[in-house]
Amino acid sequence: MSLRDWARRYAALMRAGWLVDLQYRAAIVLWLILGVAQPLLMLAIWWGVAGTDEVQGYDRAAFARYFFALMFVDQLTLAWDVWYIDRWIREGEINFRLARPLNPIHEAIADNLAYKGKTGLAMAVVWLAVAAVWPAVRLPFEPGRWALAALAIALAAAIRFLTSYVTGLLAFWTTRATALYELHWGISLFLSGRIAPLSLLPPGVSAVAAVLWFPYMLAFPVEVLTGTVATTEELVRGFAWQLAWLALWSLAYRLVWRQGLKRYGAVGG
Amino acid sequence: MAAGIVAENLTKYYRVKVREPGLRGALRAVVRPHYREVRAVEGVSFRIEPGEVVGFLGPNGAGKTTTLKMLTGLLYPTSGRAEVAGFDPWTGGARFRSRFALVLGSKQQLIWDLPPEETFLLNRAIYGITEADYRRTLDELVELLRLENVLGKPVRQLSQGERMKCELAAALLHRPELLFLDEPTLGLDLAAQETIRGFVRDYNQRHGATVLLTSHYMADVTALAPRVLIINRGRLLYDGALAALAERIAPVKRIELVVGDGVTAEGLRRFGELRAFDPPRATLEVPRRQVAGVSARLLAELPIVDLSIHDPPIEEVIQRAFAGEAGALLAGGVEP
Numbered sequence: 001m002s003l004r005d006w007a008r009r010y011a012a013l014m015r016a017g018w019l020v021d022l023q024y025r026a027a028i029v030l031w032l033i034l035g036v037a038q039p040l041l042m043l044a045i046w047w048g049v050a051g052t053d054e055v056q057g058y059d060r061a062a063f064a065r066y067f068f069a070l071m072f073v074d075q076l077t078l079a080w081d082v083w084y085i086d087r088w089i090r091e092g093e094i095n096f097r098l099a100r101p102l103n104p105i106h107e108a109i110a111d112n113l114a115y116k117g118k119t120g121l122a123m124a125v126v127w128l129a130v131a132a133v134w135p136a137v138r139l140p141f142e143p144g145r146w147a148l149a150a151l152a153i154a155l156a157a158a159i160r161f162l163t164s165y166v167t168g169l170l171a172f173w174t175t176r177a178t179a180l181y182e183l184h185w186g187i188s189l190f191l192s193g194r195i196a197p198l199s200l201l202p203p204g205v206s207a208v209a210a211v212l213w214f215p216y217m218l219a220f221p222v223e224v225l226t227g228t229v230a231t232t233e234e235l236v237r238g239f240a241w242q243l244a245w246l247a248l249w250s251l252a253y254r255l256v257w258r259q260g261l262k263r264y265g266a267v268g269g
Numbered sequence: 270m271a272a273g274i275v276a277e278n279l280t281k282y283y284r285v286k287v288r289e290p291g292l293r294g295a296l297r298a299v300v301r302p303h304y305r306e307v308r309a310v311e312g313v314s315f316r317i318e319p320g321e322v323v324g325f326l327g328p329n330g331a332g333k334t335t336t337l338k339m340l341t342g343l344l345y346p347t348s349g350r351a352e353v354a355g356f357d358p359w360t361g362g363a364r365f366r367s368r369f370a371l372v373l374g375s376k377q378q379l380i381w382d383l384p385p386e387e388t389f390l391l392n393r394a395i396y397g398i399t400e401a402d403y404r405r406t407l408d409e410l411v412e413l414l415r416l417e418n419v420l421g422k423p424v425r426q427l428s429q430g431e432r433m434k435c436e437l438a439a440a441l442l443h444r445p446e447l448l449f450l451d452e453p454t455l456g457l458d459l460a461a462q463e464t465i466r467g468f469v470r471d472y473n474q475r476h477g478a479t480v481l482l483t484s485h486y487m488a489d490v491t492a493l494a495p496r497v498l499i500i501n502r503g504r505l506l507y508d509g510a511l512a513a514l515a516e517r518i519a520p521v522k523r524i525e526l527v528v529g530d531g532v533t534a535e536g537l538r539r540f541g542e543l544r545a546f547d548p549p550r551a552t553l554e555v556p557r558r559q560v561a562g563v564s565a566r567l568l569a570e571l572p573i574v575d576l577s578i579h580d581p582p583i584e585e586v587i588q589r590a591f592a593g594e595a596g597a598l599l600a601g602g603v604e605p
């Protein structure tokens with residue numbers, strides 16, 4: 001397969017993903033609203049807590065920037081794959097996928113690209129519209145920082161995708177794969193920076209979070225985007241952790257996929 | 270270029286957890302799980318030549334689908350080996366998977382919310398089919414399967430028959446040399462079944478493709494496959510011509526009669542086994558070798574209005590094989 005063949009494959013997979021999404025316009029709008037609602041709710045709470053003062057260096061405007069960036073990054077790193085993979089495996093939909101000359105992960109990646117291209121754009125438009133009337137959420141014009149943020153978001157999306165996909169593959173062994181992911185989601189609520197910027201967590205908790213993958217799926221790219229993470233040292237450390245966790249989750253994927261196929265081959269669907 | 274299939278002693282055992290009903294059973298299953306070994310396929314061997322169409326028959330749970338899944342590399346055998354199109358199915362990779370099509374009647378690959386053509390386009394890209402080949406193959410498939418009016422409709426709005434036809438088209442766009450069809454006519458009406466059969470026959474003749482077809486509709490097999498493999502409880506009971514099977518299991522013929530007044534069941538039983546008597550119609554079963562003599566005697570001794578001679582319906586023959594009546598099949602019944 002040449003690079004061109006792969007480009008064709010991805011184009012076709014993404015096209016199919018787009019067309020299917022078009023059939024579920026209403027559902028997608030609903031998910032988008034949900035995706036916006038949660039960060040806005042957290043913003044409202046922290047807005048109230050901050051009052052006219054600061055909380056650990058965050059004033060109201062900083063909270064607004066943080067949660068707007070979070071909303072945007074969250075949409076771009078969203079991972080729903082566990083539900084799909086779990087169903088493919090439990091209901092035998094994996095069979096025809098395994099009989100095709102294409103690893104099913106490509107279908108999932110293309111689907112992610114297709115979906116995120118669309119919702120990321122929608123979020124950017126919303127953000128721009130709000131920024132036009134509310135200066136607090138405006139980001140300084142720094143193309144270099146944005147490029148770094150784009151890289152951090154891409155790495156975050158890859159890590160988050162793999163956590164979801166690999167957990168889904170556990171359906172080769174258990175019927176509780178999605179429940180496991182719910183648990184993962186519960187933990188990530190605190191450790192990924194979704195409820196509050198990590199620096200606001202108790203020091204012990206944020207120290208634990210800093211060596212796990214959770215913040216690198218969300219908080220880190222958010223802080224690169226808002227400029228909270230600014231020094232070269234912080235950036236290098238953050239990207240290094242991202243790369244390390246990406247490598248580890250890729251390894252986990254390889255392992256689980258190979259063993260899962262063996263297991264599936266041994267016991268069937 | 271067509272490709273053949275070799276299976277040697279293919280065996281597949283599963284270990285399944287046995288759970289007793291009720292809460293106590295569920296708890297016990299967690300603490301001390303019990304396993305039962307299921308012998309899905311046992312020592313199945315056969316060879317299918319390139320371009321052959323072979324029917325794979327057996328009741329539910331006989332091991333047909335498990336065998337098909339082993340031959341396509343989805344399942345690993347517990348022991349034994351297979352060679353499909355010159356590949357080991359479990360290590361053949363993408364190159365192997367480009368050579369065959371697997372159609373599972375119970376699971377579809379068509380994208381539910383989109384018209385079938387979208388799945389076709391996707392498969393074109395996945396299999397790396399050139400635009401010219403795609404057009405040519407699609408035109409042919411559309412014509413043979415009469416798909417003109419369904420290409421643009423979302424799959425969810427298609428009838429089951431239309432869906433299966435599109436499913437076949439999607440599976441055949443890359444012109445596979447090997448077709449594994451698992452219950453392709455499941456749940457279809459008679460007309461749709463007939464179209465699918467006609468199409469498979471045609472595809473085999475045009476492209477010399479090897480076809481292994483499972484079904485529990487006898488009509489599929491009698492229409493398509495001169496050779497059948499019969500499997501029950503994981504064991505291969507018979508491998509050979511369908512016609513020879515009837516002779517072997519049921520070496521009898523049926524004489525269908527329309528009789529005149531005064532003929533009784535008692536009177537007919539003198540000539541053979543009376544299978545049905547619903548005056549004026551009657552069905553007698555007699556040994557093959559005696560059929561000519563018995564017919565002559567019937568005509569001479571009774572007021573017969575009409576007489577015709579048939580083989581017993583193949584369904585019954587197969588049922589007997591499944592029921593294990595044909596002990597002879599097990600004892601060296603598999604033809605080399």
